[in-house]
Amino acid sequence: MATKERHIPGRRLLAIIALFCMLLTVITPAFSIHAQAVTKITVSEKSLSLNKGDKVTLKIKGTTKKVVWGSYNKNIATVSSKGVVKAISAGNTTIVAVVSGSVYTCKVSVANAHTWKYKGHRYQMIDKGLKWSAAKKYCESLGGHLAVITTKGEQDALVKALKAGKGKRNNYWLGAKKNSEGKFKWVTGEKFEYDAFAGGMPDKAFEKCLMIYRYDNPNTSANDTWKWNDLVNEGTYGSESWFGLKNFGFVCEWE
Numbered sequence: 578m579a580t581k582e583r584h585i586p587g588r589r590l591l592a593i594i595a596l597f598c599m600l601l602t603v604i605t606p607a608f609s610i611h612a613q614a615v616t617k618i619t620v621s622e623k624s625l626s627l628n629k630g631d632k633v634t635l636k637i638k639g640t641t642k643k644v645v646w647g648s649y650n651k652n653i654a655t656v657s658s659k660g661v662v663k664a665i666s667a668g669n670t671t672i673v674a675v676v677s678g679s680v681y682t683c684k685v686s687v688a689n690a691h692t693w694k695y696k697g698h699r700y701q702m703i704d705k706g707l708k709w710s711a712a713k714k715y716c717e718s719l720g721g722h723l724a725v726i727t728t729k730g731e732q733d734a735l736v737k738a739l740k741a742g743k744g745k746r747n748n749y750w751l752g753a754k755k756n757s758e759g760k761f762k763w764v765t766g767e768k769f770e771y772d773a774f775a776g777g778m779p780d781k782a783f784e785k786c787l788m789i790y791r792y793d794n795p796n797t798s799a800n801d802t803w804k805w806n807d808l809v810n811e812g813t814y815g816s817e818s819w820f821g822l823k824n825f826g827f828v829c830e831w832e
């Protein structure tokens with residue numbers, strides 16, 4: 578009696594599982610069709626602003642189908658079969674991805690990178706108005722770090738680039754920040770011994786980040802051209818129009 582009672586729920590369970598499986602078989606294709614109909618296919622970036630030599634990987638979202646990549650102008654930027662865009666020379670082009678006969682696009686603008694080399698290291702000035710902390714991450718995302726200027730020779734190479742440069746910003750971030758004791762530390766851990774501070778700088782405990790002036794700031798009595806200054810992470814000094822992120826760029830360095 579007890580055995581029978583155990584068997585009956587067992588069979589019912591099997592029957593329910595079987596029915597469920599049958600239902601799944603019927604329902605699943607319907608769901609797939611529905612999913613395909615509503616999933617929008619997109620390119621991971623609608624537009625890219627690159628410097629000559631930059632490489633960025635584009636991805637197609639919303640499909641697992643074969644993607645064929647192409648570039649309207651391969652003299653400006655090329656794209657590999659895996660969606661790796663390489664900036665070749667200054668200008669504008671469009672990268673296209675063809676999926677099942679439909680075309681998806683990403684507009685690419687390439688600028689002449691302002692790069693230079695010194696003792697085997699590569700440097701680049703980037704005219705993007707980022708906070709110091711974001712600029713630090715940006716250089717790291719490119720496999721480098723904010724520039725760490727530890728000798729007069731390295732500073733002279735930077736000054737030469739600023740003199741000759743196409744960079745248009747008043748101020749550029751460098752890779753040092755004050756620690757809890759108010760002492761500047763380079764992001765690479767190199768010793769902070771050499772410096773090229775403007776007269777009277779560093780001057781404020783709350784200004785934790787290091788920048789270099791591209792031109793003389795007319796609001797200070799010292800000649801600041803190509804000299805260093807401590808400033809807040811946000812790149813501002815009160816409401817002084819000399820500062821603010823729109824007047825900032827930064828310098829990346831690669832070992």
Ligand SMILES: [Ca+2]
Nearest residue numbers: 725726727830
């Ligand atoms: Ca360095």
Ligand SMILES: [Ca+2]
Nearest residue numbers: 780784806807
């Ligand atoms: Ca300062």
